[in-house]
Amino acid sequence: MIADLKTLTRLLQERHPGLPLFLLGESMGGAVIMASAIQADTGADGIVLVAPAIWSRDTMHPIQRWALKMVAHTFPCLELTGSGLEIRPSDNLEMLRAYRADPLVINGTRVDALWGVTNLMDLAITRAGRLPGPALVLYGEHDEIIPDGAFCALLDRIPADRQDIRVVLYREGWHMLTRDLQGKRVMADIAAWLRRPDGRLPSGEEVQTGSRRLERFCQRSQGTGSSARVLRTGAREGQKQ
Secondary structure (H helix, E strand, O other): OHHHHHHHHHHHHHHOOOOOOEEEEEOHHHHHHHHHOHHHHHOOOEEEEEOOOOOOHHHOOHHHHHHHHHHHHHOOOOEEOOOOOOOOOOOOHHHHHHHHHOOOOOOOEEHHHHHHHHHHHHHHHHOHHHOOOOEEEEEEOOOOOOOHHHHHHHHHHOOOOOOOEEEEEEOOOOOOHHHOOOHHHHHHHHHHHHHOOOOOOOOOOEEOOOOHHHHHHHHOOHHHOOOOOOOOOOOOOOOOO
């Protein structure tokens, strides 16, 4: 997937020379962008990470890490569906019903694929400190797919002096942010950022270092094995929470 992204980026730049190029990755796509360090290779003008998949092994519970390793090496072809876990990726139930009915949507995932995705997330989080900018990182407070402890661990790895990385934390956001019921607000933020990466975001939900809201949010992740320490998260004029 990393190789595909680099190839696609190169082909787009060859076909449309001189046009700005931004990379947007949702969930696992965000992890692919982070792991590829694509901007350093191709000179992309910026990246948008929508609920990036950064649930690496060091933010998993030890039992989860052990279970994944055991099953992946003993029953790699076993398919898991997530049925019975009572986890929702979005509050847009109509959209989720359409997803389930779509024959092109994969409803079951092999354990060896989950092992590979975890390897990808491990690689992505190790490169968070060298995240290319400018970057816009989006996350929802109701995300049940990527734990909040993993998200706060990502923030911990972003250097405090990275003013070109901005973070938005949506109070009513879930994992599928652009398809949630408030998806239009998310899309409006992305569009505004693409026009001016240092400009105001219309949702007003950008979070920044030292804000009480972000500190409260990350404090509740302490029990997940992630630090509650909050580093920089894109301070901008007039957007203190």
